[in-house]
Amino acid sequence: MPSVLDDPKYIKQLDPDGMLETITDFPNSARKAIQNTEGIRFKVNGGDYDTILVAGMGGSAVGGLLLRDWLMDTLRISITVSRGYHLPAWVNENTLIYAVSYSGNTEETLSQYREAVDRGCTVICFCSGGTLAERAKENDHILVKFPKGLQPRAAIPHQFYNLAGVTRRIGLISDSKWEEIEESIRVAEEHCAEMKPEVPLGSNTGKKLAEEIKGYIPFIYAPQLFMSIAYRYSTQFNENSKSPAATNFYPEAFHNSIMAREAGKELLGNICAVIIRDPEGEKRLNKKIDESVELMRESFGKVVEVMPRGVSNLARMMSALIQGDFTSAYLGLLYGVDPSTTESIRILKASLKD
Secondary structure, eight states: OGGGGOOOOOOOHHHOHHHHHOOOOOOOHHHHHHHHTTTSSSEEEEEEEEEEEEEEOTTTHHHHHHHHHHHHHHOEEEEEEEEEEOOOTHHHHHHHHEEEEEEOOOHHHHHHHHHHHHHTOOOEEESSHHHHHHHHHHHTOEEEESSSSGGGGGHHHHHHHHHHHHHHTTSOOOOOHHHHHHHHHHHHHHHHHHEEEEEEGGGHHHHHHHHHHTEEEEEEEEEGGGGGHHHHHHHHHHHHTTOOOOEEEEEEETTTTTGGGOOOOHHHHHHEEEEOOOOOOHHOOOOOHHHHHHHHHTTTTEEEEEEOOOOOOHHHOOOOOOOHHHHHHHHHHTTTTTTOOOOOHHHHHHHOOO
16 A cells, blocks of 8 residues: 555645755855855954853754764863753853744743843854844844754754854864765765665665654654754654654663563563664673663564665764655654644743733
């Protein structure tokens, strides 16, 4: 029986805002973001700071998480992501703030922005407009603009590659590390060509994974390099698929969450373990993951594996991310929901205004 995922009319009906089209445009969006930062004048020297703090919520925080994980092995100052109303107590004039809000109106980010100004921090603002853009102009802060008209989570290539471009422009990313950018976009192009809606189920990894996960609650497991990717999977399943999801990380999972397998099929039968592998990861860790996967197959309802491709860390990160984005959108379509809508978030925001 043909899959509804191969029916163009079905996809158009359930995805009227074009979430799948936006995901497919990831490589073009990434290139535009890099070009965007090349046209901005910077008076900031990254070497003057001991920490970069990315203030953001939801999809607007993911770019900072990706930046943190990508640069973990080379950057000699720390990157932290703050998702709330208030900055940590240690933030001071030696902290460089990236205030990120796709709409420019996220109340938590605006609250942190005000605190950063009060503490004399250097702030670089990233948004498509709104109050944050107005405040940046009033306070003479660097403003990096995103294109309008996207769901915040769908703007991830604009967010990450603009953040990366700025970090490069202020002198914190080496030439050799920056070479990973081009490979990451090249791998993204390959995946988008292979997983776009026109490619049938039999040849489409994203559609296949969605069919595998359908009917199960996804529990995502990933090694340290892919911590932000696992979080992205979870939130994309939440928003695009309207599904609960959870995350676990290796090797930490070997010290706690692996014990859950002892609950047995009766409790775990509706859970699908989604394992994000790293073919270039530590051999000892990969061997442990192999062993844990076999144990999980005995108890979990299903186990599926995602195998990223690419030589560089960033290429493999983006390879995994794009596979997850497509899968979550296709899973939403299998559940008969529009991947773009976020009605529960809208209701909650409206109630808080009352």
